[in-house]
Amino acid sequence: MNILQFLLLSCAFASSAFANVYSLESTIPWAPTTPALVDQSTIFNGTYYLSDRSNAGVHVISLSDYTQRMIIGGFHTGLANGSASSELSGPNGLVVLPNRNELYVGDGDGSIKVISLLTNTIVANISTGFQTRADELDYDPMNQIVVVTNPSEHIPSVSIINATSRSVLGNISFPGAFTLEQPAFNPSDLKFYVSIPLSNFYLGGALAVLNITSLTVANTIPIPECLNAGIAFGARNQLFLGCSATQLSAFGFAASYVMDISTGTIVHNISGISGNDQVAYSSSTGWFYAAAFQNVLANGTEIPRVAVIASNGTVLQSIATDNSVAHSLAVDEQTGKLVIPVKARGILVYNRTGTATITVSSSISPISVTPTAKSDAPKQLFNLLFLVGVGLFWSVLWL
Numbered sequence: 152m153n154i155l156q157f158l159l160l161s162c163a164f165a166s167s168a169f170a171n172v173y174s175l176e177s178t179i180p181w182a183p184t185t186p187a188l189v190d191q192s193t194i195f196n197g198t199y200y201l202s203d204r205s206n207a208g209v210h211v212i213s214l215s216d217y218t219q220r221m222i223i224g225g226f227h228t229g230l231a232n233g234s235a236s237s238e239l240s241g242p243n244g245l246v247v248l249p250n251r252n253e254l255y256v257g258d259g260d261g262s263i264k265v266i267s268l269l270t271n272t273i274v275a276n277i278s279t280g281f282q283t284r285a286d287e288l289d290y291d292p293m294n295q296i297v298v299v300t301n302p303s304e305h306i307p308s309v310s311i312i313n314a315t316s317r318s319v320l321g322n323i324s325f326p327g328a329f330t331l332e333q334p335a336f337n338p339s340d341l342k343f344y345v346s347i348p349l350s351n352f353y354l355g356g357a358l359a360v361l362n363i364t365s366l367t368v369a370n371t372i373p374i375p376e377c378l379n380a381g382i383a384f385g386a387r388n389q390l391f392l393g394c395s396a397t398q399l400s401a402f403g404f405a406a407s408y409v410m411d412i413s414t415g416t417i418v419h420n421i422s423g424i425s426g427n428d429q430v431a432y433s434s435s436t437g438w439f440y441a442a443a444f445q446n447v448l449a450n451g452t453e454i455p456r457v458a459v460i461a462s463n464g465t466v467l468q469s470i471a472t473d474n475s476v477a478h479s480l481a482v483d484e485q486t487g488k489l490v491i492p493v494k495a496r497g498i499l500v501y502n503r504t505g506t507a508t509i510t511v512s513s514s515i516s517p518i519s520v521t522p523t524a525k526s527d528a529p530k531q532l533f534n535l536l537f538l539v540g541v542g543l544f545w546s547v548l549w550l
């Protein structure tokens with residue numbers, strides 16, 4: 152055993168010394184049918200909401216008695232060869248506007264459905280003017296502004312919506328971007344950030360900082376070798392950046408990052424957690440949560456996980472999930488409960504155990520392999536092949 156192997160093993164051993172911080176409390180069966188395609192989820196006032204494209208609606212599930220109250224229908228059921236499709240079918244991303252008791256949901260036809268959470272009905276249909284899907288969203292509660300992505304446009308764009316008037320104030324476009332991922336409002340600096348997984352100008356991914364007043368990109372922060380998907384703000388300008396599965400083939404390692412957004416510095420590099428989609432932060436626990444549904448080992452073996460990560464970058468627990476519907480997760484701000492959809496099992500609710508002593512294979516050994524793709528080709532050729540390769544990957548993997 153050389154010194155590096157020894158350090159890696161010690162590291163793996165140290166992290167597996169954590170007692171589990173979560174354990175399975177309840178399993179809610181799928182109804183009416185087991186979905187093949189779900190999208191984002193969230194929790195508000197003890198109720199869990201999950202976008203389900205296969206059942207063309209939003210699940211409403213009470214976390215007080217773990218029962219499904221209803222599915223809110225009325226979404227665009229665009230089908231590709233008879234099946235729900237992530238590109239054409241709604242519902243997609245969603246966000247709660249707490250002070251308005253509303254849920255904004257991106258739909259497959261480019262519109263936003265506004266759901267009243269007091270009646271669980273669609274009360275407005277906001278047209279963005281785009282025909283391709285409206286996807287992920289976030290909310291600025293101070294100015295009551297919603298940002299929603301239109302990632303499948305020829306030039307990916309976001310629409311800026313005034314939640315008071317439910318009208319579109321304008322668009323910001325991202326020339327050169329392949330797609331867009333999670334927008335996130337930073338409560339520390341009151342700005343919106345948009346995750347750009349890949350563009351002609353940023354081959355490792357980037358973050359765009361928006362100026363909502365001038366409808367422009369104020370600043371773009373390059374992200375090193377990540378192909379970032381989901382992002383979530385924690386305390387004091389800490390941003391969790393969930394990197395994508397393609398990171399391993401493109402750059403030769405699997406990791407996610409925590410960035411201090413006030414300086415642009417990567418403050419934590421979390422080895423072994425990649426292939427992410429939705430990520431979250433809970434102020435009740437102070438932890439980040441990553442749906443690493445396409446997480447891969449260095450040899451390419453998929454190990455889908457949800458990772459619970461402390462703000463110091465330590466993986467506290469990793470829960471085995473699946474590589475299909477478990478790209479979604481939600482955490483209850485009040486109780487810290489964690490909810491993960493798993494196709495073969497149902498909707499899984501985990502509660503805080505804190506003092507539990509159950510031992511599981513909670514740690515994933517850090518991955519360190521030699522980058523292969525970029526070593527021998529001239530830089531330009533690599534960039535070209537890389538873009539084409541990742542672009543293809545993207546269209547296959549993207550949810």
Ligand SMILES: *[C@@H]1O[C@H](CO)[C@@H](O)[C@H](O)[C@H]1NC(C)=O
Nearest residue numbers: 174175176177501502503504
């Ligand atoms: C968590 O769920 C388990 C299983 O239902 C239960 O025994 C335990 O009391 C719960 N713990 C808390 C803190 O709610």
Ligand SMILES: *[C@@H]1O[C@H](CO)[C@@H](O)[C@H](O)[C@H]1NC(C)=O
Nearest residue numbers: 230231232233234236238239
């Ligand atoms: C539908 O199926 C045909 C034939 O297999 C295929 O060529 C086409 O790409 C499919 N369309 C979509 C939108 O998946």
Ligand SMILES: *[C@@H]1O[C@H](CO)[C@@H](O)[C@H](O)[C@H]1NC(C)=O
Nearest residue numbers: 195196198252253267268269
């Ligand atoms: C959520 O809780 C707040 C505070 O208790 C309450 O005012 C509001 O009506 C609740 N909204 C929903 C949709 O339950």
Ligand SMILES: *[C@@H]1O[C@H](CO)[C@@H](O)[C@H](O)[C@H]1NC(C)=O
Nearest residue numbers: 225260261262276277278279
């Ligand atoms: C919602 O708006 C879209 C885009 O303007 C429109 O195509 C669609 O028919 C509307 N849906 C409903 C249910 O009104």
Ligand SMILES: *[C@@H]1O[C@H](CO)[C@@H](O)[C@H](O)[C@H]1NC(C)=O
Nearest residue numbers: 279280281310319320321322
């Ligand atoms: C945003 O772009 C769409 C598609 O080009 C267009 O229909 C819409 O009018 C634009 N919205 C605003 C407010 O400029």
Ligand SMILES: *[C@@H]1O[C@H](CO)[C@@H](O)[C@H](O)[C@H]1NC(C)=O
Nearest residue numbers: 294296313314315316317320
């Ligand atoms: C949003 O709409 C409300 C109501 O029409 C209006 O008072 C407010 O000025 C608008 N905000 C922005 C930023 O346009």
Ligand SMILES: *[C@@H]1O[C@H](CO)[C@@H](O)[C@H](O)[C@H]1NC(C)=O
Nearest residue numbers: 342362363364365366367369
């Ligand atoms: C946003 O744009 C407006 C109008 O151009 C400008 O006055 C303002 O300083 C900008 N804000 C930031 C934070 O850059």
Ligand SMILES: *[C@@H]1O[C@H](CO)[C@@H](O)[C@H](O)[C@H]1NC(C)=O
Nearest residue numbers: 375404406417420422518519
């Ligand atoms: C993160 O760690 C990996 C090894 O696991 C390394 O290859 C990569 O360069 C690091 N990234 C950053 C931004 O430090």
Ligand SMILES: *[C@@H]1O[C@H](CO)[C@@H](O)[C@H](O)[C@H]1NC(C)=O
Nearest residue numbers: 447448449450451452453516
């Ligand atoms: C990949 O690595 C893991 C962990 O070392 C091992 O268990 C698995 O068998 C390997 N898979 C292949 C296909 O080599």
Ligand SMILES: *[C@@H]1O[C@H](CO)[C@@H](O)[C@H](O)[C@H]1NC(C)=O
Nearest residue numbers: 169460461462463464465467
């Ligand atoms: C990181 O945070 C966890 C949870 O708070 C704590 O148990 C652990 O000791 C911390 N690790 C380091 C290296 O500070």
